[in-house]
Amino acid sequence: MSENVIFCYSGTGNCLDMAKNIARELGGADIVMMRAKPAVTDARGAKRVGFVFPCYGGGLPGGVEETLGCLQLAPSAYKYAVCLCSAYPGTGLSVVNRAFPLDYWQVVTHQCSCVWLFPHTMMLPPMTPAGAQARAEREAKRIGQAVLSGKRSEKPPKANPLNAAESRLWQTISRKKAKQFAVSSLCVRCGTCVKVCPRENIRLFEGKPRFGSDCLQCLACLQYCPQEAISLGAVTRRREHYHNPNVSADELSRPVLHIE
Ligand SMILES: Cc1cc2nc3c(=O)[nH]c(=O)nc-3n(C[C@H](O)[C@H](O)[C@H](O)COP(=O)(O)O)c2cc1C
Numbered sequence: 519m520s521e522n523v524i525f526c527y528s529g530t531g532n533c534l535d536m537a538k539n540i541a542r543e544l545g546g547a548d549i550v551m552m553r554a555k556p557a558v559t560d561a562r563g564a565k566r567v568g569f570v571f572p573c574y575g576g577g578l579p580g581g582v583e584e585t586l587g588c589l590q591l592a593p594s595a596y597k598y599a600v601c602l603c604s605a606y607p608g609t610g611l612s613v614v615n616r617a618f619p620l621d622y623w624q625v626v627t628h629q630c631s632c633v634w635l636f637p638h639t640m641m642l643p644p645m646t647p648a649g650a651q652a653r654a655e656r657e658a659k660r661i662g663q664a665v666l667s668g669k670r671s672e673k674p675p676k677a678n679p680l681n682a683a684e685s686r687l688w689q690t691i692s693r694k695k696a697k698q699f700a701v702s703s704l705c706v707r708c709g710t711c712v713k714v715c716p717r718e719n720i721r722l723f724e725g726k727p728r729f730g731s732d733c734l735q736c737l738a739c740l741q742y743c744p745q746e747a748i749s750l751g752a753v754t755r756r757r758e759h760y761h762n763p764n765v766s767a768d769e770l771s772r773p774v775l776h777i778e
Contacts, residue, residue: 520776522547523564525556525589527571527582529716529736530631531762531770532602536658537570538764540600541777543662549775552585553716554732557773559588566665567591569599569614572631575688576608576681580734581717586617598622598665599675602654604630605642609682611675622664622671626657629760631737634695634750638760651763695750696733699740701726704747711739711748713771742767 522544528534534549541547544566550558552571561567571582591597598621599614601607607625614620628650630640641650696719707725719730720739727739727748740748741761749755769775 519558519561519563520546520548521563521565522568523558523561523566524549524568524570525552525561525585526550526569527552527579527716528765528770529572529579529734529738530741530760531765532628532631532654533570533572533600534770534775535762535764536600536602536626536654537568538775538777539655539658540568540570540662540665543659544666546776546778549777551716551773551775552582553773554581554718556585556588559585560590561595562590562592564592564595566596566598567618568597568665569618571599571601571610571614573601573603573606573608573610574734574736575685575691576606576678577685577688578610578613579716579736580689580692582610583613583617586614589618591618596621596665596668598624598661600624600626600661602626602628604628604632604636604640606681609678609685612677615674620671620674622669623675624657624661626654628654631741631760632735633737633741633757633760634754637757692733692735693731695735696729696731698751699729699733700749702747702749704745706745706747708744710742710744710767714738714742714767738770742770
């Protein structure tokens, strides 16, 4: 295992792209994906440990907090976290900070992947997609340099009880919303949706995807479907789909990525 380990959750690739760019800046890292069953939980050998994740409904994506509870890290390791969001970071950073007190943390806004709620171009403050991607790449460099120099944030991230309540409600909304997934005749039964789902919530039945109830609404299935055959209510058929241009479905499905 590398001396740099990054635990990453990513639905549509923004966080994985950020983690990869930070890893390059650090001179290499192992990126462990926080999927239903993380492949690595013992990172006591790492000198620097990062957490990169999106804000989902004001908090951490479901399952990430449980993963944090399984991790073993060296008390002396430098710990940092980056939260990506399209408008506000919510309370996820403070939850990570409670599990592992953070030396350094950052928030970066990027495109919105929840396309049944907002178009993917919705960001606050407003920005073009190309501008958001370029800024995320610049921020990754800055964050990597800060981590290498052992920079410390002045204050811990703030907990926000309203966002915490929103986050609890979001888990219920996600499960209910999952009942609206539909698959059109465009489906070629390629299984991409099964591979990218971070919760192993999709199974092929007679070659076609079937969705269970353990859904976080990451929409990786819908956004990475090469046929655009998956929808979640009428609005997602009309809205342009989005996933990070630098992250393929294959990469997103890997349990661990070794970046040089
Ligand atoms: C289910 C879901 C919920 C989201 N909730 C929020 C939110 O509460 N606040 C926010 O600013 N952005 C929210 N977003 C936007 C994501 O944080 C943003 O698109 C992020 O870049 C996605 O990272 P990823 O591509 O690695 O999955 C949400 C996106 C999804 C899919």
